[in-house]
Amino acid sequence: MTAYVKPMVDTAGIVSAISHHLGEGATGIAPVSGGNLSSVFAFSLNGAAYIIKFSDMEHAYETEGYVSRLLRQQGIPFPRCMGQGKAGLLAYSILERIPGRNLVDCTAEEQSLQLPELIRMLTAMNHMDVGATGGFGWIQPDGNGAFPAWRDYVVSFFADEQTGFWEGWREIPGLEQDVVDECYQRLLAYSVYNEPHRHFIHGDVSPWNILSDGRRITGIIDGNFAYGDFIVDVATLKIMMGETDVVKAYQECSEKLGIDIPDFQKRMIGAYYFKGLDGLRFFAKMGRDRDYRYMRQFLLSLTS
Known part of the structure; x- marks a missing residue:
């Protein structure tokens, strides 16, 4: 058994997922270091900063929208979930990018x-x-x-x-x-x-x-x-x-x-x-x- 390797995602797949939820015009798409199980990318759109995460894990991100709303209602600085979905076999989640x-x-x-x-x-x-x-x-x-x-x-x-x-x-x-x-x-x-x-x-x-x-x-x-x-x-x-x-x-x-x-x-x-x-x-x-x-x-x- 070899060590786990995070999923590979091409630029076209990233752009397609972003456009589906936020519209066209994403710029500065770049990988973000960190994350053991997700492939994470940063991007900008209409002057705002976001990230998009991809995972091949079962049930990945299914509850992220619910948790985001729950925590933000309590004043916890958790990123706002902007959209979720599937890109082929991969799940993805789009979130506002918190500075820091x-x-x-x-x-x-x-x-x-x-x-x-x-x-x-x-x-x-x-x-x-x-x-x-x-x-x-x-x-x-x-x-x-x-x-x-x-x-x-x-x-x-x-x-x-x-x-x-x-x-x-x-x-x-x-x-x-x-x-x-x-x-x-x-x-x-x-x-x-x-x-x-x-x-x-x-x-x-x-x-x-x-x-x-x-x-x-x-x-x-x-x-x-x-x-x-x-x-x-x-x-x-x-x-x-x-x-x-x-x-x-x-x-x-x-x-x-x-x-x-x-x-x-x-x-x-x-x-x-x-x-x-x-x-x-x-x-x-x-x-x-x-x-x-x-x-x-x-x-x-x-x-x-």
Whole structure:
């Protein structure tokens, strides 16, 4: 099994998708770096800046329009979705382009100074009122979760038999099955602490999906949007930002807002296993050996 390669898109296909939704006249079409699974292009039209993303992943971008409206209504700086569709076998999504660069490209000092604002945004996102919807796991186009319970989502997420990107994932070269089995059993054991909690989860909140001008957070983009325990987002951000004290900042922000977080440490461990096991198989599939070894060590040392 070779490492995943993002889909190739020719200029004619890009222009056709843009014209279908926004009309003709797009200029400056150019690839944008970043994104592990999507081919992303920037362009301008009538003086405004946009991006268009293409993916061969199953169900890609199906809920992006719904999530865009939901987050923007809450004042979260998520890009406005301008159109979605299919171009042959590829799904695409057109979004307003938010100014700024990836937070990961900011200095450590700049990241630290922006952490309080980022945590406030994340807390607001996690605690939006989602009472009008039901279900856990992947958010569907109608706004409901795809599964009746969090455990059902977890079991489906790591099922041996998959289609699309994760088809045959158990056979990925270099993915140690004994490590996978051990981490999965730990995940199931600790997931009982995550199961009662249902909130909006970004699902991939990392410094690559946060935009900044160096002083302020200008936008939050992309995501694997789901309903479940918001601690998943806290764990993701902690894993991705390393030494930055994300956990302490989130706890302090929640305390100021009067938000109680029972079983915090056990929920964090459950979230670490959920995101970490997914990261482990992803790094193996992408051939990122150094990241794989780091994640392996991190997961196996969590409850030792």
